[in-house]
Amino acid sequence: MAKKVRIGIVGTGFAGRFHVESMRQVHGVDIQIAGVTSLREESRVAFGAKHGIPVFPDVRSMLGSVDAVDICSPPYAHHEAMEQAAAAGVHIICEKPLTGYFGPEGCGDEYRGDRDSKAAMLDRVVGRLRSLSEIIRRAGVSFGYAENFVYAPAIQKEREIVEKTGAQILRMTGEESHNGSGSPVYGIWRFQGGGSLMGKICHPLSAMLYLKRVEGLARGGKPIRPKTVTARTEQITRLPAYRDMGFIRTEYHDTEDHGWMHVTFEDGTVADAISGEIVLGGIYNYVEIFANNHRTRCNLSPVDILETFNPRGSQFADVYTVEKISTKEGWTSISPDENITLGYIPEMQDFLACISQGKKPQSDFELAADTISAIYAAYLSDERRGAEVAIPLA
Numbered sequence: 258m259a260k261k262v263r264i265g266i267v268g269t270g271f272a273g274r275f276h277v278e279s280m281r282q283v284h285g286v287d288i289q290i291a292g293v294t295s296l297r298e299e300s301r302v303a304f305g306a307k308h309g310i311p312v313f314p315d316v317r318s319m320l321g322s323v324d325a326v327d328i329c330s331p332p333y334a335h336h337e338a339m340e341q342a343a344a345a346g347v348h349i350i351c352e353k354p355l356t357g358y359f360g361p362e363g364c365g366d367e368y369r370g371d372r373d374s375k376a377a378m379l380d381r382v383v384g385r386l387r388s389l390s391e392i393i394r395r396a397g398v399s400f401g402y403a404e405n406f407v408y409a410p411a412i413q414k415e416r417e418i419v420e421k422t423g424a425q426i427l428r429m430t431g432e433e434s435h436n437g438s439g440s441p442v443y444g445i446w447r448f449q450g451g452g453s454l455m456g457k458i459c460h461p462l463s464a465m466l467y468l469k470r471v472e473g474l475a476r477g478g479k480p481i482r483p484k485t486v487t488a489r490t491e492q493i494t495r496l497p498a499y500r501d502m503g504f505i506r507t508e509y510h511d512t513e514d515h516g517w518m519h520v521t522f523e524d525g526t527v528a529d530a531i532s533g534e535i536v537l538g539g540i541y542n543y544v545e546i547f548a549n550n551h552r553t554r555c556n557l558s559p560v561d562i563l564e565t566f567n568p569r570g571s572q573f574a575d576v577y578t579v580e581k582i583s584t585k586e587g588w589t590s591i592s593p594d595e596n597i598t599l600g601y602i603p604e605m606q607d608f609l610a611c612i613s614q615g616k617k618p619q620s621d622f623e624l625a626a627d628t629i630s631a632i633y634a635a636y637l638s639d640e641r642r643g644a645e646v647a648i649p650l651a
């Protein structure tokens with residue numbers, strides 16, 4: 258019989274909140290949110306009180322009271338929490354991006370990731386991915402990569418089309434952009450491991466890597482994996498010519514605010530991903546698939562099942578519309594429930610069901626690792642002003 262899964266949340270910011278909301282919508286799995294921790298006592302105590310969850314001072318002290326951790330801390334803190342969980346035999350759910358390079362140990366504000374060697378970063382990151390993979394494999398714990406794009410209903414419908422029609426995906430285009438993260442440590446390499454590529458492109462990139470994997474498994478029983486990347490990044494809000502009119506977040510310390518990646522796969526087909534912190538009008542998330550037998554546009558945001566005209570913004574003070582829309586006036590394509598359309602509830606459903614039944618989730622370690630290898634290979638390509646770089650698979 259499937260047993261109860263006790264989960265501990267790590268991080269009480271934006272992601273911690275929607276993970277708890279989404280977990281509470283999971284059905285058919287007996288779960289209990291049995292602990293929460295984060296860096297600042299004041300915020301973890303407030304979060305615990307608000308959501309009725311026992312509070313722990315750190316990850317280690319929580320591990321004895323949970324079966325799984327759900328890591329929603331900034332990227333620099335993911336690796337240590339995963340190692341601690343695996344060592345204690347605790348299952349892992351980890352937010353994107355899986356891990357990265359965060360500068361030399363103990364570095365401070367003077368560190369500038371944008372000026373550091375990208376070849377050395379790629380080497381270190383691939384080494385970290387290999388050791389993490391080994392630690393998780395040896396511990397025998399379940400691993401769920403919280404890449405919500407994979408679970409968005411639009412992407413899952415495309416998965417069904419690819420599987421049932423034997424489609425060959427020839428090219429894809431995907432994007433995640435908006436007007437800037439709300440996290441206070443975003444834009445700082447030593448906390449994030451990079452900028453738009455790490456924070457945003459990872460989403461459509463993983464979705465596209467996932468779909469090629471689905472295609473390979475459906476037709477030949479073997480995933481089709483990424484092979485090379487060509488990339489460019491920019492720091493547009495830091496250009497001397499940039500004119501700040503107050504609608505777009507600025508203040509990035511040492512990271513890019515716009516990026517593009519062109520990925521080739523083992524079978525010679527291609528995917529292009531774009532990301533940016535310089536896009537107004539709410540989060541702009543899509544993946545378009547051009548196959549040999551169909552074409553699909555997966556709209557994750559905006560979606561167009563509800564269009565509302567509001568002549569006065571203040572009327573909607575208590576009405577949530579769309580993430581990062583910045584105004585509630587005029588026409589808005591409202592998302593009735595982003596936790597569904599963006600895939601947050603379905604991802605928790607899959608992870609928790611897999612933990613409880615001992616199965617492998619759709620979004621797993623290999624997908625997470627391929628995404629990170631491709632991103633750091635992209636930083637190296639950018640450093641070489643767009644030269645093609647092989648993606649070392651961990």
Ligand SMILES: NC(=O)c1ccc[n+]([C@@H]2O[C@H](COP(=O)([O-])OP(=O)(O)OC[C@H]3O[C@@H](n4cnc5c(N)ncnc54)[C@H](O)[C@@H]3O)[C@@H](O)[C@H]2O)c1
Nearest residue numbers: 268269270271272295296297329330331332334352353440
């Ligand atoms: N899937 C998505 O759509 C999505 C959206 C936003 C963020 N994220 C991801 O979620 C993670 C968190 O992002 P966020 O926007 O919630 O950040 P945030 O800054 O709002 O919150 C981070 C939380 O982690 C805590 N924290 C920091 N260092 C810690 C440590 N060493 N140990 C324990 N807790 C620590 C902080 O105290 C804070 O509570 C990131 O990996 C980010 O990429 C994913």
